[in-house]
Amino acid sequence: MALNTAAVNYHLDQALSSPLFRKAERQSRFLRFVVDVALQSPEATIKEFDIAVAVYDRRPDYDPRTDPIVRVEAARLRARLREYYAVTPSVRVRIDLPKGGYLPLFISIEEAPEQMASGLSILVPPFRSLSPDPRDQNFCDGLTEEVVHKLAKDRRLRVITQSAAAWLEQSGGSKARFLLEASVRQAGAEIRLTLHLMEVTGGGSTRLSNIYQSTINDLFATQERLAEEIRDDITAALHLDETGSGSIN
């Protein structure tokens, strides 16, 4: 079931009228602001500055380095949402504010069991550097983050990082259906990345195996370009680009 704007807004209104949010006026505005932006443009980037000006009445010369109020409030909002969903287990929609950004994710609880049991859940452990220089692992870590970020924007996918997988393991949650593994060899500015997407349940077949080559001129631009290629290849391998809702047969 696709979540529509009305369903998300209805859930948001319910949450904001609860005792947990009723007196937390700024955090309510924070949540409404990021939800509105995400509903209008799911690919949007929400910056700390935007929230500071729109929600916390900061002036245009606001400097997040000397006033980390948005980072403080984002951490508190994540805690408040966790508490809200803990005391309100019957909701049909869940709003998540993943760490590392301010763009919320909307999760339909009705489709969550299907996703968790047999759907499009992907475990993404950190990509491995095969280079002897430990500093090259930084490139792999950044690339892993970029790939997770891009995949997570596709709401048909449930992307699980290694830390989330450890938490799921402890809490008895279900495991991912797919595993995305990659290793990187580096020689000077040249890199060669080998990637495998495997179905780890029901037989363990390889759904995608690819090699990507690139030259690092600009580190971030290279990571972003590679992450986009990887995201597109995964989307194609899972037929998400054809059906709109994903084919996993």
Place this chain on the structure above:
Amino acid sequence: MDSITVRHLRDSAALMPVGDHSPVEEFYRRLFELAPEVRPLFNREIGRQAKKLSEMLAWVIAHLEQPDELATELRKLGARHGGYGVEINQYAPVGSALIWMFQRTLGDRFTPEMEEAWLEAYAFISCEMERGFREEAPEG
């Protein structure tokens, strides 16, 4: 809080000057810049207030592995603060001033991982304090 977060909290606290409350006095000055409306809620003698807050932070750091005990005391503290007139929206500038204090005192030694740990810790502290206040004065 996981063990890595606890380690970053302890490492950053260990870098702060021992027996010197001036960073905490600076915290209050910053807080009153960010939120002048909270000034009347605090003791006029900021030196004493700074000593109390330093002791409270040290107590939190010492009890990170006892979250239940920590939560119980923080809820009691929150209930008292609610009685003094503290509002939920005022927790935000306090957190901002707290992170600023570590940045200003430790400079580059205050790493992004330490900041992340303090953001998580402050979310825990402030949410437990809020909960204490809500339990003390439940809404109708």
